[in-house]
Amino acid sequence: MEIDEITTAVRQGLIPAYLYNDAEVHELERSRLFGRSWNFLAHESEIAEPNDYVVRNIGDDSFLVTRDSDGQVHVMFNMCVHRGMQVCRAERGSARTFRCPYHAWTYKNDGQLAGLPFHADAYGGDAGFIKEGQALLDAPSVAVRNGMIFASLDPDSPDFEYWLGDFAFYLDFYTGQSAAGMEFRGPQRWRVEANWKIGAENFMGDSYHTPHTHASVVDIELFGEPRPYKRKEGVLWHAGPGGGTTYKLPAGSEFRSGLAYVGYPDEMIDAMEAKLSPAQRALAAEPGFMPSASTLFPNLSFVHNWPQTDADGRITPFISVRLWQPVGPGETEVYSWFCVAADAPDDYKAASYKAYLMCFGSSGMFEQDDVENWVSITTMARGSMARNLLLNNRMGLTLDGDPIVDQFERFGGPGTAYQGFGEHNQRHWFSMWADFVSQPAPAHEPLAFGMGEQPE
């Protein structure tokens, strides 16, 4: 199919099945989508101390995310500008400088070139190479929100806050719970033979899979909410470049009772009450909804659940943030972090961490069954039949394209909200996908390094 035919189809809620495993589509996504989108790299708590660093990818591009000796955060392309070696080959640590293993060019942790061997002998000093002011390439655009560090490969990317729009309202439920900030732990990393889009779409709005895919966790009384009737009462919302699912809180819920219902202790509810706006707090008040899974386009997802974490019936919520990093058309690297308010009580942190490990991540009992499905979809998408099949992503619409139920007006959050099952959010995700892959990749002027101009 031509790209115009593909984007027309997905906007109608029809997905060419082969999009889940196709080299040309993958290449379009690499250049047009990930070449321009805002991508999550790391949380500031992962580089809490001066000189801390982590190495993270956007697609195939490796970036060094550092906190320099003065405490400033930097995101730099992890390629030695001399001959292209990966400068830092560890994935985390603490360093004031990074020395390229090839020819020993050395960079400070703010990216500045600190030295190169035999500058005078090899280059004739500044006559051949002006050392002063040279540096690793900065990521073209960088933004920080709730301590979360994002970067874009496009120097002309839209302002991050403008791009984030009304998704910010919901983001705070996951990573804006306390004025003390959040603590990200991990990530666990593992590779699955599944296309990256499937996880992103699933977390964005697939409440329909929960009762069946995750029946086992209800069966063993780990988590009661995924029961079909409970899932059906939830609201699906999309706002700005993201969307998510919610669970309905018990009738008559208020902000505090809603949070207590899912297991937050009083001191954390106090912190959230102080941090969140009245409008945000109203989300949990009658009719009362609690955010569950969500996705920020393109590939950053969040999950908030509240399983039973001990034999005495303690209910404890947890938050996980995860990245679906494309490795190839049919392979994804999952980065999964546990996330908790930095000032949460220690016994809460321990129970919440346990809740996370039991439910999500590499060994999580929810995640195990999800991935099995996604690998299977990706395998099936590789063949010839899949090239002629348009999968149905139209749940919640009549054949004429009208919503089967009206928007849910009593929902407390911004954006578009429907109660019950539907693929409204997945269609919204795919309409953004179509926006990106139908536009040419941003044009970049080649940069000739060390030829007398300062790299921008």
Added chain:
Amino acid sequence: MQSGDPLPYTDARHQSAAQFLTEEAHLLDTSDFEGWLELMAPEIRYRMPVRVTAVKAADEAEVQTMHHFDEDWYSLQKRVQRFGTDYAWTEDPQSRIRHHVSNVRTFAGDGDELRVESAVLLYRSRGDRTAPSLLSAGRTDVLVPTTDGLRLRSRDIEIDESVLRTQNLAIFL
């Protein structure tokens, strides 16, 4: 980590520890998870920290704040129960798995505890379309004798990958 030299192979304690590990692997390879759970002491701690690629000097190849597994009896029991339901899709159809256990070294621990190091290579084959996966790990166990035989008090698993190449950990190591 261990105290003193490993017990000689002829020592009955080493032999009982090695047999314990072999029998344990047999239970896992034949999906007798309930039988496997019975080998756990009530105070079981079963941990597998995330490993990272770090520079040699940093000495932080494991991240102790994040694990693939950090289990107690309650969570292990839930995992076992789940495999017993009709809806644990990830293992229905089941993987073909084999635990290859080797390099067993037994040390006398505190009191009558035994500290046992071993290597495990887990071969896992799923379905007929995806390539099989391998997980290699070192394990340090604390075994404690009871009237019913040895029981596992703790297991610390050192996984030999920073990025796992298996679709999930619906397995035990």
